[in-house]
Amino acid sequence: MERVPVLKIGDILLVSIQIDMEDQVALQLQEDLAERIVATGVHGVIIDISALDIVDSFVGRTLATIAAVSRVLDAETVVVGMRPAVAITLVELGLSLPGIRTALNVELGIALLGKRDVGDEPADDEDEDDPAAVTTS
């Protein structure tokens, strides 16, 4: 079974999903990330999905679970790089990815993680000033 690599950069774990994941690979990633968060003590996780040409309900649910588990382990997750067609399809599918913070690319995702107190609920007024930050809740 293939495995998605998890890279540590400073206080962030970076995951770039470059393969069409079978369900078991997505579940493995979820476990790997939880373990790496605890082992490294990072406070941020960035998941780059710019190479994914679809996100179905299984992958969507996995992303939501990763975000929730990370939060419990004192790390904030940002999903970055979603393609426009994927966003349209996800919304039509009925998946709004509640609780997942998103940014348009890795750079904006890192900026988003850097400027807030990790673990806190996002402040609404802060988001309004920042076109790069899209929050669903």
Place this chain on the structure above:
Amino acid sequence: MNEESQRLPVVTDQDVVRVRQLVRTVAVAVKLSLVDQTKLVTAASELARNTLVYGGGGEVEVTRVHNERRGGIRIVFADQGPGIVDLQLALTDGYTTGGGLGLGLSGARRLVDEFEIDTEVGKGTTITVVKWCR
């Protein structure tokens, strides 16, 4: 009306990936728009997973179709599983018996142009979807 039917078994996780890839290839060949390709591949992924998880495995058939005005793709997902007891309920957003999000069937239906379910308890389920070029 039919041409170029392709069949794939759906028995493992990896088969679901193969279904996605086949549907993508055919969607590109019939020149669906990028958004429609994405919708169809996503719907196929949901339905192929249902065939695997709820139907206990089965088969997918992908066919290029035409009518007088345009081309499209028809995909048939068939299993010999337990069937769906309450179809109305199964098509409700958020309803699941399998621990998922309950968006597979209802969501997939929204992503295609034609959607038909033929199910019989104890016999199996066949779902046929069609996506037409605009």
